[in-house]
Amino acid sequence: MTAAPEAKYTEETVLWVKHHTPKLMTFAITRPEAYRFAAGQFSRLGFHDGEGFIWRAYSVVSAEYADTLEYFAVLIENGSMSAKLAVLKEGDKILLDKTATGFLLPERFPDGKDLILLCTGSGIAPFLSILEQPEIWQRFEHIRLAHSVSYADELIFSDRIAALAEHPLIDEHFHKLHFVPVVTREAADGALGKRLPELLRNGELSDAMKLTFTPEDTRFMVCGNPAMVKDTFQALMDMGFAMHRNRVPGQIMMENGF
Structure with missing residues (x-):
């Protein structure tokens, strides 16, 4: 039986957001105790979007041993994910796919x-x-x-x-x-x-x-x-x-x- 979509992600809390330029931002979210990744891999981050979801991949900036997960985003004009990230603030919720992927190791x-x-x-x-x-x-x-x-x-x-x-x-x-x-x-x-x-x-x-x-x-x-x-x-x-x-x-x- 295929697992329900909800079983594939967790809902995390945004800890801080920093805008470096109008297009460049970094932010950190809570890290589930069970979340594992290798340095060089990326996470899939998402939001509820109407009846469905919107997901994008972002490489993890944090060290493997860090207590939180940090990301770097470049905001794209008219990008649907960028529009959500542009208004992201401390305390907001964001979805984290439970599995990190990537082979840049x-x-x-x-x-x-x-x-x-x-x-x-x-x-x-x-x-x-x-x-x-x-x-x-x-x-x-x-x-x-x-x-x-x-x-x-x-x-x-x-x-x-x-x-x-x-x-x-x-x-x-x-x-x-x-x-x-x-x-x-x-x-x-x-x-x-x-x-x-x-x-x-x-x-x-x-x-x-x-x-x-x-x-x-x-x-x-x-x-x-x-x-x-x-x-x-x-x-x-x-x-x-x-x-x-x-x-x-x-x-x-x-x-x-x-």
Whole structure:
């Protein structure tokens, strides 16, 4: 017998909401004791909508061991889910699918020394969760994160990334990390100014990350808008890297941002 739809989700409470720009927001909800996810996975969040429901996938920003669940959303003009999130406030109710999903998991790589995280927009969310896992820092010798946005005020996580230096589980490994901001539609101090695929092809990204990318040592995780993911994947293949598959290990994992 198929379970009733109600059995597949829980109703959670919004704990806080922060609007960083008119389009960018983060929020946290209560976490059921039984809810499990791996860093890099996403939740399905929903609302009652008339006679039915509206659901969308959002990568979890929180660490696996956090008591609450945090998410990062980019509000889309005329988007039905965005319209509901735009008016979300502390104390509101939101639906949480009981099962987290997704395969953007660094532990799937069987080897490698250098972990390169490439993202645009909300694609940074799974990487923020991954960076709070001490196992990642212990395993890789170098970790590099590039976050590409259109405008400088969209680099809303720079302080959070810097604060990892004080994280009690990570502080001794923080020297392994180098964060490279990328701003494509205006000049910004300290940021690169071209799309990630172009920065890969012309060598600017490897220079900024102070690493030489090689199939032997380098493992790439890519998350963001579909055009970036597609073009970055092509650039990496042209450079001699291959998609990672369970039966055929490679150097690239990727997922479209939600």
